[in-house]
Amino acid sequence: MTTRVWMGAVQPEWKVTVTGAPTDAREDNPPLDAADEAALVAACLAGRKEAFDVIVERHRRHVYQLCYRFVGNHEDASDLAQDVFVRAYRGLRSFKGQSSLGTWLYRIGVNVCLNKVGSKTPKAEPIGDNAAGHFEHPADALVRRERAAEVRAAIARLPKKQRATLILRVYHELPHEQIAGILGSSVGAVKANFFHALNNLKKLLRHA
Incomplete structure (x- = not known):
């Protein structure tokens, strides 16, 4: 069992860590950079963990900014963003494609943030x-x-x-x-x- 890490470019840097089996390198695996959402989800569920790298790359900024708007500081926003993507990875089989992947991630993000912050006042820190x-x-x-x-x-x-x-x-x-x-x-x-x-x-x- 190995640990996969996704690094984010949002300042400050943050990473998402999930646990899973390594993907076997195969020459017949098509590239994923230009794949649509359905193809990425299917590839990830089929065992190509690098497909989730692409999902994170495409959505990390919006997820991070959503978390920041709820908590008002980079440290907590980083932790919450990690939690969102870990939950998304573990629950990917529940994604049925009835909405966009971005909408689904926003839904997870809102739930994670509301459960975390409750009625606390966010710390003041510029984005x-x-x-x-x-x-x-x-x-x-x-x-x-x-x-x-x-x-x-x-x-x-x-x-x-x-x-x-x-x-x-x-x-x-x-x-x-x-x-x-x-x-x-x-x-x-x-x-x-x-x-x-x-x-x-x-x-x-x-x-x-």
Whole structure:
């Protein structure tokens, strides 16, 4: 029994570790880099563990960013992203192709994150450098970061479904239909949750 490790390029580096038997190298195995989702899943289930490398490569950034939006710091986001991919690897046989692989991974990610964070307030940590790429006065930077911390804290106080809907809609710009598939809700419920999430967020920030 060997341990396979996938390295992520998202800063800071993180890795996903799962356990499985090594894949025998065979010349008749077709390359996987250009394979579609169905082919990758089939190859992985047939014993080609490197097929999951490709799945991780294609989806690691979105999964990591989803986790970061829930916890607000790189260390916890890295741990959660690992958990998402390990669960996906172990539960790959349950993927029936009724949704895209990305939607399925988002669903696992939301469940993992909500179970982890509960109602805790995320730690304040920037996801990257100043997006504008220009000099920012220290006082302005402090105000911006404090406001960002207030927003994260307010989002963390939203009910779980509202929090997940807001993160998927605002930060990941997913359509209502895809969010409904991720959360196992109707499109109408997603729209209602998003509406209530925005209203509740405004109230929380007003009193922050």
